[in-house]
Amino acid sequence: MLDQTRAFQDIGRDVMGWMPHLLIAVVIVLGSVLGGLIVRRILLGLSRQAESATAYILKLAGRISAAGLMVFGVVTALGTIGVDVSALVAGLGLTGFALGFGLKDILANVVSGVLILLYRPFELYDRIIVAGLEGVVSEIDLRYTRLEQEDKTFLVPNSLLITNTITLLKHRPPESGSSSSPA
Numbered sequence: 780m781l782d783q784t785r786a787f788q789d790i791g792r793d794v795m796g797w798m799p800h801l802l803i804a805v806v807i808v809l810g811s812v813l814g815g816l817i818v819r820r821i822l823l824g825l826s827r828q829a830e831s832a833t834a835y836i837l838k839l840a841g842r843i844s845a846a847g848l849m850v851f852g853v854v855t856a857l858g859t860i861g862v863d864v865s866a867l868v869a870g871l872g873l874t875g876f877a878l879g880f881g882l883k884d885i886l887a888n889v890v891s892g893v894l895i896l897l898y899r900p901f902e903l904y905d906r907i908i909v910a911g912l913e914g915v916v917s918e919i920d921l922r923y924t925r926l927e928q929e930d931k932t933f934l935v936p937n938s939l940l941i942t943n944t945i946t947l948l949k950h951r952p953p954e955s956g957s958s959s960s961p962a
Contacts, residue, residue: 800859807859816845825837896921903916904917905947905949907945907946908948912926914933
């Protein structure tokens with residue numbers, strides 16, 4: 780009976796010793812989740828006000844930053860509890876490398892799409908030639924650029940547009956409100 784009482788006292792002391800660390804870890808996780816949601820909501824709100832090209836970039840940045848903050852919070856909380864996170868961080872790094880290698884073409888297209896949307900080498904409704912394909916640019920998104928001909932549609936990967944020479948044949952038509960003839 781005395782041994783059982785002493786065992787319960789030891790367990791109670793251990794639990795009381797862990798409580799502050801556990802509470803701090805919960806606060807860190809909740810703070811990182813809340814911070815990630817706030818950053819994502821701010822960037823999504825900005826994307827609604829931005830033009831379509833910048834909106835894609837802001838939405839992507841919102842998702843990446845929210846996920847990054849949440850992962851950072853979980854790893855920090857585990858370290859606060861006393862878990863050795865060096866192996867976890869190394870595992871996350873290796874996982875990121877493997878995913879990056881496996882998805883390199885998709886990631887190259889997304890990064891190229893961001894560059895196209897930022898630098899704007901061509902605009903919607905421009906007629907371009909790239910890698911032997913000619914057409915009018917009807918859509919630019921993060922992965923593909925859509926070129927349209929009279930009877931064909933080409934979905935050109937954005938990485939192809941970044942790595943090849945683009946011939947710009949015709950700029951988009953001027954805005955309907957402006958007139959080039961004198962009054």
